Amino acid sequence: MDIKTLTFIIVGLSFALYIGVAIWARAASTKEFYVAGGHVHPIANGMATAADWMSAASFISMAGLISFMGYDGGVYLMGWTGGYVLLALCLAPYLRKFGKFTVPDFIGDRYYSQGARTWLSWRTVSSTRSMRQPSGICARRAAISTASSTARMRNGLGTRTAFGPRTIR
C-alpha cells in the first residue's frame, strides 16, 4: 500500500469518527450546541480552553514562527496569551450576562446591527484560517483540529462557556 492510499484511509477514518460523534451527540437546541446545556464542569471547561491554546495548529505554527523569526516571533506568543486576559476581562463576563454564545451574536444584538454581525462572522472565519496557515504544513492539521473541536463541542467536552467558540482569535 503506498503512502497516498494510506493518507486517504487515515484521514477518511478520522473524519468518519468525528462525523459519527457529531451524529451520536446531536444537539437539540442552541444552548445545548454551544454550552452543552451548561452541564460542563468548570475544570473540564478550563482544560478545553487550555487545549485550544495549545492545539496542534497553534503548537506547530508557533514553533515555526519562533524558529523562523526569532525574538520577534516570540513576542507573538505574548499577544497570543495576552488576548485571553482581554477576553476574560472585557468580553466573556458580558457575553455570559447577555445570554449570547458568540461574539458576532452579542455585537449584533448590542448594537442593533445585522451588518456588524455579518462582518464579524466573516472576520472570525477568515482570521481563524489565515492566522493558522503561515507555516503551510499546518493547513490540513488545522482542518482536522477544527473538526475535532467541533466534535468536542457537540460532545459537550470542549464547550466554551466563558470563551465563545473560536470567535476571538
Added chain:
Amino acid sequence: MTVQQAERAKAYWKENLRLLITLLVVWFAVSFGAGILFAEPLNSIKLGGFKLGFWFAQQGSIYVFVILIFVYVAKMRKLDRKYDVNED
C-alpha cells in the same frame, strides 16, 4: 428599578470598572511596557542568566497574564457577593 437599586447598580459598575482598569494597567505594563518599551534598559539586569526585558517578553508576561485572570475571577466573585448579584 427603584432609585436605591439604580444607585447600587451604579456603585457596582464603578467598582467593576476600577478593578478592570487596574488589571489592564498591569496587563499593559508587563507586556508592552516591560517586554517592548523598556526592554532595553531592563536587559541590563540579569535574572538567573537571562536578560530581564527578554524574560518578561518570553515568560514573565505570560505568567502575569495567568495570575491576572485568577485575580479577576476572585475579585469579581467577591464583588458579586457584596452587591448580591452572584449566581450561586
